[in-house]
Amino acid sequence: MSRWRGIIEAYRKFLPVSDQTPVITLGEGNTPLIHAKRLARKIAPGVELHLKFEGANPTGSFKDRGMTLAISKSLEAGARAVICASTGNTSASAAAYGAQAGLAVYVLIPAGKVALGKLTQAMMHRATVIQVEGNFDQALTIVKDIAAAYKIELVNSINPNRIEGQKTAAMEVCDQLGSAPAVHVLPVGNAGNITAYWRGYTEYRAAGQIAHLPRMMGFQAAGAAPIVRGYIVEDPQTVATAIRIGNPASWKPALQAVEDSSGKIDMVTDEEILHAYRTIAAEEGVFCEPASAASVAGVIKLQQLGELKDGDTVVCTLTGHGLKDPDTAISVSSQPRTVKANRDDVARLLNF
Structure with missing residues (x-):
């Protein structure tokens, strides 16, 4: 059986790499696509x-798909250091891939x-972490100015x-399903x-790998919804820390x-x-971080609005693992x- 070698090798012909590109990989990609029948x-x-569980990536989030390529190309360009701003997952991923590449992060x-889970990862990989x-x-x-x-x-x-690395998740969904879904949330x-x-999805269709394209449905948290509201949110607030962003960098291409x-x-x-968030864990045994659950909350809303049809194949991306944010999990569980260490007390608690 062949060993999975990461998304650069799996989707090389779709990525901006050459034989001279040093591939920095932790084996990202090939994440589960879970048929969520109970949910x-x-x-x-x-x-x-179906749930595309990106929490199964090496650092626990979808960011690894883009980071393997970003760090590999940085190394190819002769970089000795990389920098990023982060709500958590990007910092964890950059720190891990940077460590393997021998770069300062x-x-x-x-x-x-x-x-806490995300901050701990960056610290363990010995990135220089600065709180603003x-x-x-x-x-x-700030980091854009410093980088320039x-x-x-x-x-x-x-x-x-x-973005080039992250697009491979769509290709992977098609490979796993055998086609593109009707809706991707x-x-x-x-x-x-x-x-x-x-x-x-569009590149895979152009290459003849799929016959149709899905409808793309995105969901922001109400307290951090600049695209929905049509203006920058100066003080975004949401329990879903990974999407607590008031001025998205990819605002225009997302709308497109x-x-x-x-x-x-x-x-x-x-x-x-x-x-x-609670329902995914209870019904499917999948523990994702709160921001991930915005996609499933979106499916619930779409169903209530009558925007999903019987027979539709719907894929929800769960962007990160639940262990990224243990405090929230504990607070809602x-x-x-x-009890004392005896059988009768335990049995009584179990209503036996």
Whole structure:
């Protein structure tokens, strides 16, 4: 049986690489596409629902798809250091891939607004982590200025190699399903992922690999929904920290993706996100981070609005693993109960 060698080798002919590109990989990609039958019966009867669980990537999020290419191309260009702003997942991914490449990694994060699991990853990989007294959008402005002034490679999703790597997830969905879905639903924060998926689908169709294109549906958190509202949100607020972004870098291409696909970008509340978050775990045994659940909350909303048809194949991208944000999981879960160490007390608690 052949060994999976990462997305660059798997989709090389679709990526901007050559024989001279040093491939930095942790084996990203090849993530599960889970047929969510129980969840579908509960939230969207009649729909064939699949969960693309990107939390199974090496650092626990979809960011690894773009980072393998961004770091590989940075190394090819002779870079010795990379920099990024992050709500958490980008910093974890950049730190891990940068460590394997032997590059210095500098990370700016909004102070006090990054989930502990993600912050820990960047620290363990020995990135230089700087907390900014501001939000993600302010941090991104700073790193763009520093990258331009000091010739450091910027590895946020405004780096075109990030989008190129992330588009492979759409191609992988098609390979796993045998065709493109009717509808693809994603969380939207910086809007790079919905942009990347659409590019992947269109390129796969142009190559004759699929016969049709899906409708792209993106969902922002209501407290961080600049695309839906049509203006920059200066102080975005949501429990879904990974999409707590008020001025998405890929705003325009994301709008183009939904326009070209006859889709839309909408919003869901934190309450709807947390309901979906708990339901995914309880019904399908899949533990994702809160931002991921915005896609499933979106499916619930689409079903309520009558925008899904019986028989539709719908794919939801779950962007990150639940262990990224253990504090939120603990806060919304039933707490363990304590009994004495004897059988009768345990049996009584179990109602036996």
